[in-house]
Amino acid sequence: xxxxxxxxxxxxxxxxxxxxxxxxxxxxxxxxxxxxxxxxxxxxxxxxxxxxxxxxxxxxxxxxxxxxxxxxxxxxxxxxxxxxxxxxxxxxxxxxxxxxxxxxxxxxxxxxxxxxxxxxxxxxxxxxxxxxxxxxxxxxxxxxxxxxxxxxxxxxxxxxxxxxxxxxxxxxxxxxxxxxxxxxxxxxxxxxxxxxxxxxxxxxxxxxxxxxxxxxxxxxxxxxxxxxxxxxxxx
Numbered sequence: 391x392x393x394x395x396x397x398x399x400x401x402x403x404x405x406x407x408x409x410x411x412x413x414x415x416x417x418x419x420x421x422x423x424x425x426x427x428x429x430x431x432x433x434x435x436x437x438x439x440x441x442x443x444x445x446x447x448x449x450x451x452x453x454x455x456x457x458x459x460x461x462x463x464x465x466x467x468x469x470x471x472x473x474x475x476x477x478x479x480x481x482x483x484x485x486x487x488x489x490x491x492x493x494x495x496x497x498x499x500x501x502x503x504x505x506x507x508x509x510x511x512x513x514x515x516x517x518x519x520x521x522x523x524x525x526x527x528x529x530x531x532x533x534x535x536x537x538x539x540x541x542x543x544x545x546x547x548x549x550x551x552x553x554x555x556x557x558x559x560x561x562x563x564x565x566x567x568x569x570x571x572x573x574x575x576x577x578x579x580x581x582x583x584x585x586x587x588x589x590x591x592x593x594x595x596x597x598x599x600x601x602x603x604x605x606x607x608x609x610x611x612x613x614x615x616x617x618x619x620x621x622x623x624x625x
Contacts (some may be wrong), residue, residue, distance in 0.1 A: 391565035399426040399448060400593050401558060408445050408616075419445040421616040422459070427595060429560070432587045434604055435597045437613040443597040444565055446613065450595060451484055451563045452476050481510055485554030486597075487564035487583075491546045493538040493553075499525060500534040503553045510557070524552035527581060527589075544575035548582060555586060562586075564596035568603065576603060 395491040405475060408420040419442045421475050427433060427450070436581040449461060452468055461468045463483065473478065476541035485506075491501045500542040508514065534592050538546055553564050562584065568576035580596075580603050587594045604610050 392461070397428040397430050400429045400431075400464060401427040402460075402462040403449070404460045404462075406449060406456040406461065408442075408449060408454065409457040419616050420449070420456070423449075423616075423618060424459075424619065425432050425611070425621065427561075427593060428551045429593055430476065430587070430591050431593050431595075432584055432606070433593075433595045434597065434607045434610045436599065436601060436610060437603060437619075439599055440612045442616040443599075443613055444617075447563050447565045447595070447597055451486060452480050474598055481557070482508070483560045485557060485559040485562040485592075487547070487550045487554050487567045489566040489569040491538070491550050491570075491608075492541075492617060493546055493549060495538050498529060498537060499541065499549045500536050502538070502549055503556050506553060506557050520556055521552070524556040525549070526550045527555070542575070543571050544578055546581050546602070547571065548576075549584060551555065551579070551586065555592065556592065558590075561593045561595065564594065568600065573602075576600070580606070580622075 391602050404424050406420055406423040407418065410419055412415045423446065435446060437443055449456055452463070468476065494505065497505070500518065501519050503524050504517040506515035507520060522534060524530065525534050528543060528551055530548055530552065533541060533545060541549065568579050569581060583596065584606050586592060607624060609623045611618055
């Protein structure tokens with residue numbers, strides 16, 4: 391029997407649509423998506439390429455606004471927020487992990503993890519202390535002075551996870567975080583995200599096209615052609 395989720399909804403999507411125009415043609419990337427993402431969940435959105443996974447993550451991460459429908463983060467309706475308010479809200483509540491790592495090549499691992507704290511205006515010594523702790527949590531303390539090109543793909547993604555977590559977000563979004571990794575490193579990255587989810591009680595939502603990575607999730611949503619085909623809470 392699948393377990394029942396009793397945690398409060400951290401994020402609510404109601405009848406969300408996202409339409410793109412290509413010349414005179416309109417493409418519906420998301421078709422009336424409604425779902426709740428609960429506090430503390432470890433949730434995977436999976437499906438084939440072109441199913442709308444990245445578009446959904448941009449909506450969930452408040453990067454893009456829906457063409458229609460409503461997105462609420464906790465009790466905060468986001469539809470009426472301007473760009474500055476959304477940028478500030480994301481910086482305080484959401485961490486991001488990308489498939490291409492998005493590390494600054496001229497900065498060390500430690501400096502990359504410090505970056506979001508410095509953007510928020512924190513003191514440098516405190517940012518350095520918190521970044522070092524985040525790198526220690528992902529097992530990379532001894533690589534803190536290494537530049538990204540001196541790290542393996544798996545190590546770079548672990549730096550990216552540390553950077554996402556250092557701001558103590560309520561939600562971490564990882565869009566295809568294993569797409570550029572081999573099977574062993576893919577499993578290690580997913581296991582690390584799961585470990586951080588449990589240790590920090592941070593909600594994780596990640597996308598993948600690889601069903602082999604779904605063994606340890608709390609919930610998996612299959613997206614196909616912009617619609618939710620199945621939404622399964624795991625036992």
